[in-house]
Amino acid sequence: MSTLFELFGFILLVIETLIGMMGNGFIAIVNFIDWQRSRKLSPADMILSCLSFCRFAFHAFAIQNAIFLLFFIDTFLKNVHIAYTASWLFVNTANLWFATWLSVLYCVKIATFSHPLFLQMKQRFPGLVPWLLLGTVAFSAIITTIKVIMTIRLMSECKRIESLLSNNTDSGMKTFNFCKYSTLLFVVPEFFPFLIFLFSSILLLTSLWRHKNLLQNSARDVSTEVHLNAIKALASFSILYISSFFGDILQLYFSWMGMSGIGMNIWFTDVTAAYSSAHAIILIFLNPKLKQESVKMLHQLKCACMC
Template identity: 65%
Template sequence: MPTLFELFCFILLVIETLTGMVGNGFIAIVNYIDWHRSRKLSPVDMILSLLGLFRFPFHAVLIQVAIINVFFVDTFQKMNVYIAYNALWLFLNTPSLWFAAWLSVLYCVKIANCSHPLFLQMKRRFPGLVPWLLLGSVVFSAITTTVAITGSIILSKCNPFESHLNNKNDSAINTTSSCNIFYFFYLLPNFFPFVVFFFSSIFLLTSLWRHKNLQQNSVRDVSTEAHLNAIKALASFCILYISHFCVEILDTFMFWRDIKCAWIYIIAFNVIVAYSSGHAIILIFMNPKLKQESVRLLHWLKC
């Protein structure tokens, strides 16, 4: 039976999940309606649409995993159940991280001020590369999910922690090394988008710091306002993104050491859902079109 703390965290998780599903579903629907009317989407809308489409089912998978971990622990110990949910988790989560990283890069090339030829060339070409980057992210996710699931099947046959304690022979050491390699590949897909997001955010922050009007003039121009709005969104999302990445490392470490602790898992699920739900809310309030549609929807519901 789950403890009172676990039940409280689970209820909070349900609220966060519903918020995230509504927010990401709203983003996807608004952009689909806009595409249906005009038959075209801007690079920003493309990224937002795919973010909503991938995060909506991800929330559904996450709440199912949470229910199994809290109320039906024995079910999740079955290998076929674990592989199925792990495959869905990886395939839906990895592209979402890449889409968020490309969104931060797009903000950077559109808003940041830099006269370097390489940056100016990227500023011109990056919006046209967005569809191919999004497609490549999905393909990359499919490949890494296949590799990770194959590794999970192999990892189920070895326990490196017990090998260190009970065996000192060469075969045990070789088995442990093989297992560690598969754990490394399990974390690798989430590391690359984190690096892309981190450096694009740092570059945008540097651009804001160097903006002369921010220090010299008391009246802010349009460029500075654009910087500030983007930084508010990126700074808030950066905290959520880093928290999500740290939780992913913790989850992999617990699986590596075969640590089964329900309350740690339920807290980790809350952090992961807070990341995607919080980012959806930030995007809605920072995007003029989404904000206008949300106000219109709230007014319609009120009436």
């Protein structure tokens, strides 16, 4: 029987899923139509397309997982746990990297620094985007395969930490060491995109803030307002990304400690789903092409309802 805590988390996840799937689906469809017309996509649109498609899949897996956990827990544990884990790990890893490449692209396109290495990256990074996206898919598949293999072994060999600590035999200590260091394998790969994202975001925020102050001193209010909006959007993106990242780390930690129940899993999923949904809305309202298409679509829906 599901508790009120679990059901409330599930209802929140349903709302976030609807918003996230509509927002990310809209971004993917707009970019696909644009590609059909021109047969080419800008580097930013390439990353956005991959990111939105991946997030759409994430929301589908998240709501499916919540339904299984709440209503079909026995079937989930027996039949689809490993398949779901593999899909979740792949989508989550790819999401982190795609969001990171988007942040790096914004940084090299918008930030103004005179360092030779930054200038070289500014020139070459857009051309590397297709290869980076392919590399992200390949890397995510490899990491997912390794993690799934380790998960199967962890499920078959590892016990709870309390029992392992009380076991003074050699086999018990070996099992404990295996569990301890295997957990690092789940965490370490996630830190690489996180650190790159953090570094590029700090650079971009620093550049935007410095440029805003220069414009403010020149009394150019319109440009200052534009830069201030960009800073707010980037800061929101960064806060959402960091919250989602640490939510994943905490979920893994509680699971490792044997403290992760169904309700806690659903609420941690809510945190990640909120990041995906909110960022999709931010992207739609700040991207001129996406904003124009959304206004056009809303106008058509309004006309259809009036008719």
